[in-house]
Amino acid sequence: MAQSHAHDDHAHGDHHEEGWFLKYFWSTDHKMIAKQYLLTGMALGVIGAYFAYVFRMQLAFPNKPVPGYGLVTGSDYNALVTNHGAIMIFWVAMPVLIAAFGNFLIPLMVGCDDMVFPRLNRLSYQIFLISAIVLVSSFFVEGGAFGGAWTAYPPLSAKAEYNLTPLGPTLWLAAVALEFVAFLLGGINFVTTAMNSRAPGMRALDLPMAVWMIVIASILFMCSVGPLIAGAVMLMFDQTIGTGFFDPDRGGDPVLWQHLFWFFGHPEVYVVLLPPLGFVAEIITTFSRKRLFAYKTVLYTTIGTGILSFFVWAHHQFIAGVDPRMSNVFSVTTVLISIPIAELCFVYIATLYAGSISFRVPMLWALAFIAEFLVGGVTGIFLGASGADIYFHDTYFVVAHFHYTFFPIAIIGTFAGVTYWYPKMFGRHMDETLGKIHFWVTIAGFNGIFIPLFILGAAGDHRRIFDYSNFPELASPELQAMRVFATVSLLVMLAVQPLFAWNFFRNMWKGKVAEANPWNANTLEWQCPSPPPHGNFNPMPEVYRGPYEYSQPGRADDFWPQNSPT
Amino acid sequence: MVKPLATLRSATGVPTGRLAVWWVIASEIVIFGGLLGSYLLHRLGHPEWATYASHTNTWAGAFNTLVLLTSSLSAVLGHKAAEAGDGKKAAKMLMFTCLGGLTFLVVKGFEWTYEIQHGYTITANGFWSFYYTAAGLHGLHVIAGCIIMLFVAADARKNKELQRVELIGIYWHFVDLVWIFLFPLLYIAK
């Protein structure tokens, strides 16, 4: 029952034929809102990647005009680095991983027709779109964009006479605040739908891991963003009205902002980590035809990691002037949080045992996620141990560490999710060979960028310095050669991305038509037509078993959909 | 706009509307918690703020607390009426709650103009910055509550969506709770 994507005929309820605008821009259908988030996130991902290209060219070939940008001055460099970080975390990782896949998957995997509050869902996307526009507009205002790092530490971010960009910081802060509002509204939708609208017969432990992970991520976000919203109000007043919340001369304290920011900051990195872990769980079970190893262990370690993530935030501030005695406390909790995450990785690796692993493109991405994330997790111990962090803090070692965690999360996790659910989202298949070429070049390029950065960080390269020629020790030819190598690897990686774009957009119309369950998976989203019509299921599914009952002994085919009675 | 089937299901036993409002309350606790926590940190660190705080008008604060408590009473009576299915009484009670909110804002308006005229503006010093930010954010929530209440009362009068009376009631009680803590922190600790 292949349905061409262009025309949405469905049997569920009478639905007048919507106009072009209503269908694509004013839709309350969770699947359309998911695609809106996905495409907006990808568009901003292109902008973020462009910033990375420009400042990496400046680092490799200092003070030479960068093709496609021109000469990169000190303030340009700071603005590019600041907004590369902010865009990639707030406007690429969160919308794509939580909002796009959350919107698309939760109603389908839970077996209901839509999100609980469709109009609130549409409103949250619109507020997110406004926040993206406000952020991009901050580049065209007088004085340029905000250049005080994505952590926006006052007094630099609070006073225009220090950051020399009068309008940039306020616009940047307004964009971030709007983005928080969008994800608070979205989060409520995700959590309520997942908790309340489960299909009849679906117990909590029958939920696929992807739903659990997105729900726990939303809960972590909602419980941690509060103090930063209060902080953003205070910083906005400091910037505009001239109050002294973070001004040491007027009774304020800059360290308070650091605490408010990182109290949100660390749970935030787990907010973006959990959804890809959920996608990886779905993909490795499907392509190794194996039951997820120790479902309960995965769930309880995830909840444990979530709780522990509230106790570790000051490891970002070991040498930032917090009391050294507190640093010891946070060093203990930070090193201890490596235990649940290591356990999670071991459980995923153990799932592959006694499987029959087929290396399709989604599986390649999911396996690459595990392999690369292990590097990120392991190098985090160097920074969590307070003694070693004295040297490593704010060097390129830190940059390499968090790219080995963020890149698997935001890029590898997204490609895994997109290639796996593409047939369901668009009703057609992506090309396999193009996918593999894109995979191998991207992974090779990624490692080529960040392994040299580990070495540069160990050699003493500090962050956010646009020209190392002022530092004799760092201006040595060997270190400069490594910076050039990293930049060239970035160029190689960026060069292959249009291949993915071509594969992604062309196959929406020209790709091989996909059947309902191309990967023979068990979860509910594969039990309705691709792409699912408005109202998703007809009739509404009942659930009889867990999501991972693959290779049941004594059954003909090696998968057992959740909703099939026999 | 036909309601999706998802809204009618209640796997946790808590109706969807109320579950969503509890999540709103949870995220609001963390927002006000962050702001009041920062205020308390500074307040305990700077004993001299007590002298600045002596210029707040305790009587206005006390009267406002009384107003909000009374409006909480009418909100819960409205919820009781809605449960009994009496949409008209529920709407009347909600309008009374809204009136309480407006009185609160009017009293705050007079209070603030008096203080600003005497030079205690938001940029005067740390205490007044927190005073206007915290009370201002709370005031915004009172305004938002009143506006939503008007819509809910309009529907309730026609006996439609009666469960929303309870939902806006919970939100209003939370706004009252925040003021119950704001009052001693800003007005009494002298």
Added chain:
Amino acid sequence: MSSNADPHGHEHTADHAGHHTDYVKIWGILVVLLVVSVTGPMLEIRIITLLTAFGIAVVKAFLVAKYFMHLDIEKTFVVKLLVVCLGLMMLFFAATAPDIMKHWGANWRNESAKNANIPEVHHEAGGEPAAAHGEAAPAHGEAAPAHGEAPAH
């Protein structure tokens, strides 16, 4: 998430209907507590001020949450969620206090906060005569409030 999956839970669970606390009585108690919490601090005794102002605020909050918000008959995971959020705020307060509330520590001291700590003895920032404690006499003198900050470091 408790998983009693009653398939089609009726939209408006009726568990509230049979519950008739006398709301006006609760309101009466709250008003009495308010009066006490306002008069208590007037005795100028610090411990009484703390006890009445903040102790009673907690009691009032408990009453509103229990009776008005019906948290006593709400599902337990909702109560747990709200308590966890409060706990997070206390955690944030406890871990941030050594840096913000205290102005010195191991190998550091907060000079600017320390200077500001010298309570202006009997004169308001801006030098108008001492506003007698508690009495709401409008402080005359120049309206422009001098910043209450420490001498520029």
Added chain:
Amino acid sequence: MIESFILQASSYASQIDALIWLIVIITGVWFFAAEGIFFWLLWRFRARPGGAPARYIDDHEEHVLKYKWIEIPHRLILVCDVVLIIGAITVWSDIKLSMPATDETVRITAQQWAWTFQHVGPDGQMDTEDDIVSIDEMHIQVGKTYKFELMAKDVLHSFSVPVFRLKQDAIPGRVITGWFQPTITGEFDVQCAEICGIGHGIMPARLYVETPEAHAAWLANPTHYLAYKF
């Protein structure tokens, strides 16, 4: 592990490098074990045409495997973490918490885009007539233990001397103290490690660790450097 990339020029540099070595060994073992098993499983259980299908692991076998593959590594990691924590805290406490008897004090002030160093001068007393204040240059004597008082005038900065393994943020409104003891002579870089605006990349300073004679010579004729009352 990092001494091959950068010199060890202060007394506690070797302590930090030893801690880094400890972390490299512990995390390296776990990392290569996990990746090794991971790639082995991929190769061993790859889907071959006509190969064995996937085997269903029932709850009992999963419980046994879980104990072997998850519980035991879980406990071992806990032991490794305890060792790491003890190492980290001892190094941290020696450097940041304790303040040994210091011979001299240096006052370092960071501002938007320059470092100001106030040396005690020949009389050894701070804030006396003969203090020597120099911009972007710090002159110290090898072997002496120095106490530094770090301040910032405007925004956050961070005093970082990679070869000393010394890094401490400077916060406006706060005075943060610490210590270091140079062990080899030479000219070294001082970097700002906290973003402080447009000039963050162009506020390097030079650190001159001199022999006692050279230091005395420098002290003798401070006219060469900016000497003015602070």
